[in-house]
Amino acid sequence: MKRLAKWRLFSLFTLMALFLSGCGKPYLSTLRPAGEVAKRQYDLMILSTVIMVIVIAVVTIIFIIVLFRFRRKDDKIPKQVEGNHKLEIIWTVIPIILLLILAVPTVLETFRLADVSAMDKKDEDGNPNALVINVRANLYWWEFEYPNEKIVTSQELVVPTDQKVYFNLKASDVKHSFWVPAAGGKMDTNTDNINKFWLVFDSEAAEDTNGVFYGKCAELCGPSHALMDFKVKALPKAEFDAWVAAMQGVKEPAVPETALAQEGQEIFTKSCIGCHAVTPSNETPEAARRAPNLADFGDREYVAGILKNNEENIKKWLNDPETVKPANKMTGTYGKLTPDQIDALTAYLMGLKVEK
Structure with a gap:
């Protein structure tokens, strides 16, 4: 009875975990991609999941067939035969094919997502073509510097929609990790080197979330790691340019009104x-x-x-x-x-x- 009670409790917690795993908000869910990077990574997850489900289904079906069709009916020892060479070839070749189906797009996407060469490109006048943001992680807050625009802000990252945004990531104290779940996978921020990557924030997805996404630190960094959050405001290009102009226009601290x-x-x-x-x-x-x-x-x-x-x-x-x-x-x-x-x-x- 005690074992039965434990299994019931285990089953209850398992069902609760499955149920809660489906809960989430569009600005925090990796299963609701909000940009090009997130969509590519989501497609890879779907591909790998489909392959795993097919393999599990085939193995389960074969197991059930063998279990019932070849179950022991008497005390006679069945005829002993060597392995079937055709079957051995089949169950060796099939996994190789499945691995290639998964590996090829994964490797291709890895190199595509790692391509940050556009960060250094400039137009005929010598102005940078790309929007670059330097992200500096600190205990327990975030700084966002726009080097080409010569402005800096903290805790709230402002980006344009439908445009590649390139990031230089580093940390000022300990290792952290920059992660906007809805926009793409995480990237570590280190103290001894700069990591680079890019994201795109989709305008249609931004409309569904009122232009707001949220980011988190995804690397255990101290007592307040779970509280090291930041907000992402994804604005149409015109509104983003207006925000940049407003920030650039501030030369002196705001004058107190009271x-x-x-x-x-x-x-x-x-x-x-x-x-x-x-x-x-x-x-x-x-x-x-x-x-x-x-x-x-x-x-x-x-x-x-x-x-x-x-x-x-x-x-x-x-x-x-x-x-x-x-x-x-x-x-x-x-x-x-x-x-x-x-x-x-x-x-x-x-x-x-x-x-x-």
């Missing part, structure tokens, strides 16, 4: 500016970018990448970052803020906007 926000700016200048930039220019040396760029903080939808951007959550983060993201670099780097100081800083941060 007395409380002005007080917050003074506190920020004394205690936060050493790590956080409030202009989107990439002129600041990479080594000095010790914390997320906050130039468009008021436009972002999330605080610390995981909390909805509102007054309550900003205050929660400023009051005790450790409760939000354990072991983050901001924890313990400054003295305790008073409630009045937190109110002032919150008012200032909410006013840091680029999009009008």
Whole structure:
């Protein structure tokens, strides 16, 4: 009875796992490809799954036939014969054919997806043809630099739809992994070398998700690994160009509109500016970018990448970052803020906007 109870429990958990594996959202699912790379990888997954299912089905059918047709009926020992050479050839050749069917497109796609030669191409005027983004992974946040556009932002990656976007990936501390599930497979970010790849964000898929996808760190990197998320905003080309122009137009920090926000700016200048930039220019040396760029903080939808951007959550983060993201670099780097100081800083941060 105990064994039966265990099997029932095991069966229940198995069914729950199968059921939950089918749950998901279009902006987080690898089974709902949202671009060229994701579609190619999805097709390879389907091809390999079909081959495996066919093999399992054939083996199962043969097993059942043999089990019933050749089951032992008496105590006589059947005639012993050597192996059938035709059958041996067949079950040797068939796996080779199946492996080739799977291997050839896999190798071809591997080389196609690894081709980043367009990153270095330029037009007649010497301007780069491709959109290149330098991704820098940190504990536990993301920085996105657009070197040709000379802007930098954090936590929210903005990309145009229906266009190849090339990425240079690296890490500033430990190994991380850049992954946008709906757009393509993950790629490691290392401290000692730069990995390169490209993605395409499909406009039709973006419409289904209101232009929003989500990315994650896919490499265990510390206590807050599971909280190292980022948002991807996929915009039509015209809107993306407008966003770039708006970011390039910001030369000075946003001017506080209220007395409380002005007080917050003074506190920020004394205690936060050493790590956080409030202009989107990439002129600041990479080594000095010790914390997320906050130039468009008021436009972002999330605080610390995981909390909805509102007054309550900003205050929660400023009051005790450790409760939000354990072991983050901001924890313990400054003295305790008073409630009045937190109110002032919150008012200032909410006013840091680029999009009008």
